[in-house]
Amino acid sequence: RYLLEVSGRYDGTSRFAEGHRFGFFPSASLGWRISEEPWMESAKDVLDALKIRASYGTLGSQNLAGSSDAASYYPFSQNLAVGNIAMGGNIYPIVTLNTMANEDIRWETTTVLDLGVDATLWGKLNITADWYQKHTDGILMTLNLPLGNGVSAPYQNAGKVKNTGWEVGIGYNDRWGDWTFGVNANLSDVINEITHMEVPDTDGVLRNEQGHSIASIYALESMGIIRTQEDADWVNANCPQFSETMQIGDIRYKDINEDGKITADDRTFVGNTIPRYTYSATLNAGWKGLNLSVMLQGVGMAYGYLNTYYVQPSRQGGTFRKEHLNHANADNPNGTTPRLTALGTNNWQDSSFWMKSAAYLRLKNITLAYTLPKHIVKKAYMQGVTVYVSGENLLTFTNFWDGYDPEIGYGGGSGDKFDTAKLGNANSYPQIKTVTVGLDIKF
Numbered sequence: 001r002y003l004l005e006v007s008g009r010y011d012g013t014s015r016f017a018e019g020h021r022f023g024f025f026p027s028a029s030l031g032w033r034i035s036e037e038p039w040m041e042s043a044k045d046v047l048d049a050l051k052i053r054a055s056y057g058t059l060g061s062q063n064l065a066g067s068s069d070a071a072s073y074y075p076f077s078q079n080l081a082v083g084n085i086a087m088g089g090n091i092y093p094i095v096t097l098n099t100m101a102n103e104d105i106r107w108e109t110t111t112v113l114d115l116g117v118d119a120t121l122w123g124k125l126n127i128t129a130d131w132y133q134k135h136t137d138g139i140l141m142t143l144n145l146p147l148g149n150g151v152s153a154p155y156q157n158a159g160k161v162k163n164t165g166w167e168v169g170i171g172y173n174d175r176w177g178d179w180t181f182g183v184n185a186n187l188s189d190v191i192n193e194i195t196h197m198e199v200p201d202t203d204g205v206l207r208n209e210q211g212h213s214i215a216s217i218y219a220l221e222s223m224g225i226i227r228t229q230e231d232a233d234w235v236n237a238n239c240p241q242f243s244e245t246m247q248i249g250d251i252r253y254k255d256i257n258e259d260g261k262i263t264a265d266d267r268t269f270v271g272n273t274i275p276r277y278t279y280s281a282t283l284n285a286g287w288k289g290l291n292l293s294v295m296l297q298g299v300g301m302a303y304g305y306l307n308t309y310y311v312q313p314s315r316q317g318g319t320f321r322k323e324h325l326n327h328a329n330a331d332n333p334n335g336t337t338p339r340l341t342a343l344g345t346n347n348w349q350d351s352s353f354w355m356k357s358a359a360y361l362r363l364k365n366i367t368l369a370y371t372l373p374k375h376i377v378k379k380a381y382m383q384g385v386t387v388y389v390s391g392e393n394l395l396t397f398t399n400f401w402d403g404y405d406p407e408i409g410y411g412g413g414s415g416d417k418f419d420t421a422k423l424g425n426a427n428s429y430p431q432i433k434t435v436t437v438g439l440d441i442k443f
Contacts, residue, residue: 027057
């Protein structure tokens with residue numbers, strides 16, 4: 001009826017300096033099987049099992065965000081590079097310090113509190129629900145430093161992230177004679193927030209800043225495409241954009257700081273790349289030897305951002321797409337893409353115009369299989385014969401940019417690490433649709 005588990009890890013690493021190499025990470029969990037209490041006996045016909053539980057645990061990490069070079073394995077130690085320099089017609093050997101070291105870095109620690117309930121009803125319906133809060137403290141990362149320092153920034157424990165969410169899973173399985181049926185579904189929700197960051201990460205359209213989600217989209221707020229000459233004249237007279245003359249087909253931006261002009265200072269947070277909701281469902285149905293399996297999967301309240309040559313191919317050297325044939329201009333004011341131009345910068349500025357909902361629902365897998373009766377296959381000295389047809393990624397329902405796969409993740413960040421190197425572009429390869437026909441024979 002009562003469950004208690006306590007454990008602890010004592011980990012060591014050579015990545016940290018002496019005095020910081022070892023960390024102790026405890027955890028504990030409690031459980032109460034309420035359905036086993038004597039006073040629950042009268043509910044046994046309906047409630048087969050009911051348990052509430054709680055857990056609290058910590059875990060350490062030595063992984064460095066964005067690390068790729070060998071020197072990052074020992075970030076506490078000064079690493080010198082040997083090279084040559086030419087002066088006065090002579091070549092001299094030199095030794096340089098390219099990256100600063102930090103002897104004070106220590107374990108990055110993740111702490112998770114989880115409260116949950118498990119229940120089984122009528123022997124067929126299983127329900128699991130969890131609420132959790134996850135804190136990642138002392139995130140190992142590098143911060144932006146002025147280029148005048150002449151060396152790369154050192155790793156330090158410079159950030160904190162909080163994830164708060166819940167998850168519900170429901171499963172139902174039953175049998176009626178030769179028929180079988182089962183469905184399992186789950187839905188999760190998470191709110192991601194940077195609760196502390198020594199210095200904001202201000203590079204690029206994906207930004208990490210305290211009080212916002214990891215890899216939030218930081219850009220100009222688009223007000224749509226200018227459709228009339230009157231609107232273009234008003235913008236030029238009252239709120240000029242990047243000191244350029246606006247025309248029909250150009251993107252209009254919101255004056256966030258209300259200074260009467262549009263510049264990079266009008267950028268703001270316009271969306272998150274980490275999905276708020278994640279869900280999936282699996283359906284199984286069978287009759288005698290025939291079985292059908294269907295898996296659905298998707299995310300909700302997520303945004304993706306396209307850049308590079310989808311935005312302005314005439315300027316950025318990219319490939320023209322069919323969408324660009326319907327670009328807006330004086331002769332086609334209702335075009336769906338901005339005016340194409342190799343001059344000016346207005347239409348390829350980072351803005352919410354290039355951001356779209358990356359929410360989707362995908363038929364991840366569907367399989368139809370038939371297993372021959374055993375009394376037939378035994379006559380051929382076989383244990384079993386199954387013929388099947390299976391499809392992967394056959395259908396996707398989304399409002400994302402046509403021709404681009406929302407599942408790739410046109411953004412960055414894992415929910416715990418400040419990784420903004422995953423900005424989506426036309427180089428990203430989509431998921432492949434696959435149809436497989438197979439025969440499985442067991443002897």
